[in-house]
Amino acid sequence: MNEGAANEGLEPTLELTLDHLAAVEALERALLDGLDVEHCPQRSAVPVPAGELLLMPAAIGGFAGVKVAGVAPANPAAGLPRITGSYLLLDGPTLQPLALLDGAALTALRTPAVTALALRALAGPDAAHLVVFGAGPQAFGHVAAVRAVLPLERVTVVARRPGPAAELARFAASSGLDAAVGGPEAVAKADVVVCCTTARTPLFDGRLVPDGAAVAAVGSHEPDAREVDAELVGRAQLFVEARAVARREAGDLLMAGAAEERQINLSELVTGGAVVRHDRPRLFKSVGMAWQDLAVAAAQYDARHRSRSGSGTGSGRSRSAT
Known part of the structure; x- marks a missing residue:
């Protein structure tokens, strides 16, 4: 003390x-x-x-x-x-x-920071295109946080309401990024995907995500809600904040039946105890701790x-x- x-x-x-x-x-x-x-x-x-x-x-x-x-x-x-x-x-x-x-x-500060910490290790070194789902406070924070750790050049905003989506695109453009509003198919050309919505069902077809992309799903902490589908969970290398928490709250993984043995925790990622694979998507699912x-x-x-x-x-x- x-x-x-x-x-x-x-x-x-x-x-x-x-x-x-x-x-x-x-x-x-x-x-x-x-x-x-x-x-x-x-x-x-x-x-x-x-x-x-x-x-x-x-x-x-x-x-x-x-x-x-x-x-x-x-x-x-x-x-x-x-x-x-x-x-x-x-x-x-x-x-x-x-x-x-x-x-x-x-x-609003720590959630994007957790995502940025994970994506700094999971994204490719030349990750330039971010696709962000959502246009609320967390979406704004994630655009800023991810840009702080990755060499972003372009942002595509996918959101239900055109007004907030356009506002987030303008925010991204004001920081020098090429920004536009798009649809869920934008994930097919993404280097990084961030999902920060209140959705309870998958936002996009996981088969579209390139093998080289990193995805973060941060919007829910409930076992019966998810932002990504079983297709992506099945393809991806899986990262979580902690396995003990994911087994209670990570609906994206629970609803897809993802085995706990496949999940690497954030400590293992940050301390170098995990090998990050770039032959498949990397999915980081967070619920907040x-x-x-x-x-x-x-x-x-x-x-x-x-x-x-x-x-x-x-x-x-x-x-x-x-």
Whole structure:
């Protein structure tokens, strides 16, 4: 514990200022430092009239924390975010509160960062064409995060509503990418495919995906919902955040009957314990894990206190999250 941290009390809401690369590095650091993703605390999900409440606790090194998130499917129609919530960051040794963070903003940062971390290892070194399904906040975050780690040149947006699809295409174009709105057949010419939708049935024909492509499916955490079909799951080399989590929540794999023995976890991928094959598609299925929120929240906390100290090397309040 940092000297005096337990007595300094809870900070006002800590603003998220990390960029996507910093978030990717925080996640990578946690894995390289030996985090056992297969034995992290489970997420609790409670059905409520408006949707679902999620409780996500974690502890890594000098920090602990918990996210309370709401998933409210009707919110977007009312102009409200689908994902709500708050994150409470705690001092690891004493469990004294340190800071509050906007849970929705944290989710919007860490989810694309997890995808980018995986795709950096799974995509080809010259991956230039991204096809993104969806046009909500996660789609915007994924375009930015994937561009931060891959040499993208072109983005094709596939979405149900023309207005949001065009808005995302304009966002991609504003960062110098060749961007257009297209249909699901665009996957046939994709180097990278990212699915971040609320779909419960497959978005495209998995037979169209080139052998050299990497696909990330991030939109659901329910065993009876999926964005990719059994054709793609059957063809692809499979990667997950953790096998223990995938067997409970990864509907894309569960509904396709994918054997757990085929699944490589994110730690094995990042630490070099897995051989990535390029003779078939690579599919990364994520559902979200509590350690990811904590790694990014702790990195933000450390960055804030380094800034306060005026030093790039840390301060009495700063400590590693891993």
